Amino acid sequence: YYVKASYNEPRLEARVALLQSSVDEFNKAKNEFAAKATEEEMRLLRFQRKLEEAKGEPLLGFSLHDTITALLSVGLHKHAEQLYKDFRVSDKRFWWLKLKALAEKGDWDELEKF
Amino acid sequence: MASHLSYSRVNLNILREAARKDLREFLDKCSGSKAIVWDEYLTGPFGLIAQYSLLKEHEVEKMFTLKGGHIPSAAVKNIVFFVRPRLELMDIIAENIARFNYIHSHLCNLYIQNKCEDKLQPPRDFHILFVPRRSLLCEQRLKEKGVLNSFTNIDEYILDLIPYDSDLLSMESENSFRECYLENDQTSLYHTAKGLMTLQALYGTIPQIFGKGECARHVANMMLRMKREFAGTLIPTLPVFDTLLLLDRNVDLLTPLATQLTYEGLIDEVYGITNGYVKLPPEKFAQKKQEEGGKDLPTEPKKLPLNSAEELYAEIRDKNFNAVGAALSKKAKIISAAFEERHNAKTVGEIKQFVSQLPHMQAARSSLANHTSIAELVKDITSKSKKQSYLFIFVSRNSRSVILNSVLMQTSEVFFENLTVEQEFMTGVDTDKVCTYIEDCIAQKDPLIKILRLVCMQSVCNNGLKQKLLDYYKREIIQTYGYEHILTLNNLEKVGLLKPQSTMRNNYPTIRKTLKLWMEDTNEQACGFNPNDISYVYSGYAPLSVRLTQLLARPGWRSIEEVLKMLPGPHFEERQQLPAGLHKKRQPGENRTTLVFFLGGVTYAEIAALRFLSQMEDGGTEYIIATTKLINGTSWIKSLMDHPEAPLF
Numbered sequence A: 001y002y003v004k005a006s007y008n009e010p011r012l013e014a015r016v017a018l019l020q021s022s023v024d025e026f027n028k029a030k031n032e033f034a035a036k037a038t039e040e041e042m043r044l045l046r047f048q049r050k051l052e053e054a055k056g057e058p059l060l061g062f063s064l065h066d067t068i069t070a071l072l073s074v075g076l077h078k079h080a081e082q083l084y085k086d087f088r089v090s091d092k093r094f095w096w097l098k099l100k101a102l103a104e105k106g107d108w109d110e111l112e113k114f
Numbered sequence B: 001m002a003s004h005l006s007y008s009r010v011n012l013n014i015l016r017e018a019a020r021k022d023l024r025e026f027l028d029k030c031s032g033s034k035a036i037v038w039d040e041y042l043t044g045p046f047g048l049i050a051q052y053s054l055l056k057e058h059e060v061e062k063m064f065t066l067k068g069g070h071i072p073s074a075a076v077k078n079i080v081f082f083v084r085p086r087l088e089l090m091d092i093i094a095e096n097i098a099r100f101n102y103i104h105s106h107l108c109n110l111y112i113q114n115k116c117e118d119k120l121q122p123p124r125d126f127h128i129l130f131v132p133r134r135s136l137l138c139e140q141r142l143k144e145k146g147v148l149n150s151f152t153n154i155d156e157y158i159l160d161l162i163p164y165d166s167d168l169l170s171m172e173s174e175n176s177f178r179e180c181y182l183e184n185d186q187t188s189l190y191h192t193a194k195g196l197m198t199l200q201a202l203y204g205t206i207p208q209i210f211g212k213g214e215c216a217r218h219v220a221n222m223m224l225r226m227k228r229e230f231a232g233t234l235i236p237t238l239p240v241f242d243t244l245l246l247l248d249r250n251v252d253l254l255t256p257l258a259t260q261l262t263y264e265g266l267i268d269e270v271y272g273i274t275n276g277y278v279k280l281p282p283e284k285f286a287q288k289k290q291e292e293g294g295k296d297l298p299t300e301p302k303k304l305p306l307n308s309a310e311e312l313y314a315e316i317r318d319k320n321f322n323a324v325g326a327a328l329s330k331k332a333k334i335i336s337a338a339f340e341e342r343h344n345a346k347t348v349g350e351i352k353q354f355v356s357q358l359p360h361m362q363a364a365r366s367s368l369a370n371h372t373s374i375a376e377l378v379k380d381i382t383s384k385s386k387k388q389s390y391l392f393i394f395v396s397r398n399s400r401s402v403i404l405n406s407v408l409m410q411t412s413e414v415f416f417e418n419l420t421v422e423q424e425f426m427t428g429v430d431t432d433k434v435c436t437y438i439e440d441c442i443a444q445k446d447p448l449i450k451i452l453r454l455v456c457m458q459s460v461c462n463n464g465l466k467q468k469l470l471d472y473y474k475r476e477i478i479q480t481y482g483y484e485h486i487l488t489l490n491n492l493e494k495v496g497l498l499k500p501q502s503t504m505r506n507n508y509p510t511i512r513k514t515l516k517l518w519m520e521d522t523n524e525q526a527c528g529f530n531p532n533d534i535s536y537v538y539s540g541y542a543p544l545s546v547r548l549t550q551l552l553a554r555p556g557w558r559s560i561e562e563v564l565k566m567l568p569g570p571h572f573e574e575r576q577q578l579p580a581g582l583h584k585k586r587q588p589g590e591n592r593t594t595l596v597f598f599l600g601g602v603t604y605a606e607i608a609a610l611r612f613l614s615q616m617e618d619g620g621t622e623y624i625i626a627t628t629k630l631i632n633g634t635s636w637i638k639s640l641m642d643h644p645e646a647p648l649f
Helices: A012-028 A032-055 A064-073 A077-086 A091-105 A108-112 B013-029 B040-047 B052-057 B087-114 B136-144 B176-182 B187-203 B214-229 B263-270 B283-293 B311-316 B321-343 B348-382 B413-427 B436-443 B448-461 B467-481 B483-495 B508-514 B524-529 B544-553 B557-566 B604-615 B633-640
Strands: B034-038 B060-065 B078-083 B125-130 B151-156 B162-165 B168-170 B208-212 B243-248 B277-280 B302-305 B390-397 B401-408 B571-575 B592-599 B621-627
Touching: A032 A064, A032 B467, A032 B483, A064 B467, B013 B052, B013 B151, B013 B162, B013 B187, B034 B040, B040 B078, B052 B060, B078 B087, B087 B136, B176 B187, B176 B483, B176 B633, B187 B214, B187 B592, B208 B214, B214 B243, B214 B571, B214 B592, B243 B544, B263 B321, B263 B348, B263 B604, B311 B321, B311 B348, B321 B348, B413 B436, B413 B448, B436 B448, B436 B467, B448 B467, B448 B483, B448 B633, B467 B483, B483 B633, B508 B557, B544 B557, B544 B592, B544 B604, B604 B621
Parallel strands: B034 B060, B034 B078, B078 B125, B125 B151, B168 B621, B208 B243, B243 B592, B592 B621
Antiparallel strands: B162 B168, B208 B571, B277 B302, B390 B401
16 A cells, blocks of 8 residues: 555656556555556556657656647647547546647647547 | 734733743743744744744844755854754754854864964854654654754743634644544644643633544543643632533534635635735735835735734624625725814814824724725635626725725636535535536646545535545546546545445435534525624535534533434543632623634634624623634645655656
8 A cells, every 4th residue: 555655756667666566555455446547557657658759749747638638739639539548538528628729729620620 | 012812801812921931931041142043834823922023132133944054154152943843854953053063163173273263253052942842753863963962952842822813722733634634643632732731721720621523532531631640730720711622623524625705714715824914916905005105016925914903804804705895895984984074173172182093094094905905806706797796996095085986896707606516515416426517627627626625525515425426536536637646535535535435324414404504594695794693604504513612502412412423533521620719600691711622723714603603692602712723625635635756757
């Protein structure tokens, strides 16, 4: 349970490892929700790194919400969609995000599409 | 100075004087000139005890705030550290002293080499003063750092209950709720018990103690034990307080979550009141200054003291905000009428009388102008779209005539919508479903604390949320605000603000009905201008904690035994024997005095409600309020949050 407090200090690899151990602890404590949330965070971190390397956009450490916003605002709609599906973001929230991001950019063509 | 403390029935100035005496004694112990190094957090509370002038009288020449590196140099004999017993502060002190010693020995060598010994600075004496208690752990840490021997004096300054106002005491220990309920650290309870003992030493033994909640039980136990230990050393005095009521904050988690709707409460919600001062954006106040003397625009936030010393503020602070505008305009008329009176003054005597009143009237007018500005600021945020609200603005010209302007205020729907949702929860509407308003707020990434307040409120009103619903909210929050908040959510669950619904049925409606927490018929205007029930402070919701207090006075808790059992923690009653001959003979018509102690914090709206009860004619009880900390929903939730350091990649 207390492993989660320590995960913040080290760098990415060490951090994912620590998160893994906290998943184990959560499972032991039968805290299903926390275990799942932690796993998702690990997944997100990996995704962020992959994308960061590929596109050169700083993403690591963002929340899912902010990641999607960032992706949408630089026009990486495909990746954003992928996150939306992978993490089962509620429709309502995703449309909010998308609308906002597109409107901010003034990307009316893309807005027309849905 | 501080005359407002002695207005009420219990003269809290005595307490303040006692605290000042202790401080003076300590300062005189270190003879010669001195500089004080402050733990920044303490300066606020200390300001309520002693002004700079008092310190100056005792040869305090310089003041610094404690920070790393080395202490600014000052030609003084003594350096006194005023600190809370915290380990991280000890490290800073140790660093300060080590640096100082290093530089000093260096200088000595230099001087000796150059053979000019007469210029050698005298070595300084270091003192440390722990507030409110010295701690062995901290001294140990200083020892480890090798600086413990540098101190000539290590002492403690017992400052538990700080008088805030004529009827309000606070310990200002920021994290006591967190410590008691989350970390199971009962240090602050010990301080509470000690503080109450000090109070009893000054104001006499309190014959009756009531309490509700785990922490209350602990405090009462400690008090009774201390009483036995000190038996005989107390000087018997006629008791000032008749009853002490100890209340745990977790008995009533709902009240601080709701938005306070009294004037003072709203100022606190919007701008935050710290140590009796509020900081406001300067724009509103700047204009007036320019008219008066064309001074520069102040860029710093304006700091205003808020206490009952200011006549007008004492009058309006506890009113429902809806009634404040009217009260202000009424006051304005009175003042301008008073100024008009000078035309009627015929004889020299009358004019003389008028002139003698002038300073008082001018003070009244400037306080009126201040509060009009504050009310305007708050109104900008809270005004409702449904009603067109008018507020009166006063512009003073030539410092004599007062012109009334009515201005249509800007509307803001956000505040109103938020309030509607809160009130729905409190009345029990749809507390078991996903609230679309909360959903929308999350989607728009509104401030996290606002979301947490609402979700917690829903949970409390529904006696826990269904597992599925709870997980849904938590997931949304984590996805939007980031994974690190899982710690905060966890904390909230631990203290019971968020919880999964157990098999037990929801007992909140029962509590609400028996304690009459929701007053259906309080229409806002009526409760604003002429309130007849404490529910006016939240425009309909009567704070549970205050309702309990009210019922204790009449008809007593026995009548609500059932409900008390539903609330967490034990309830109890203790009696303390008074020395013979000190039993107070109550004059007919004399009110009882009750000290209500909120363990874990109290809101301004609750204070307002208690003041309202004190003023009720048939109430028969006057209340003095004490607490570990003055809180509002925001500061409260904040104290429960965990902020892991942002990781670096």
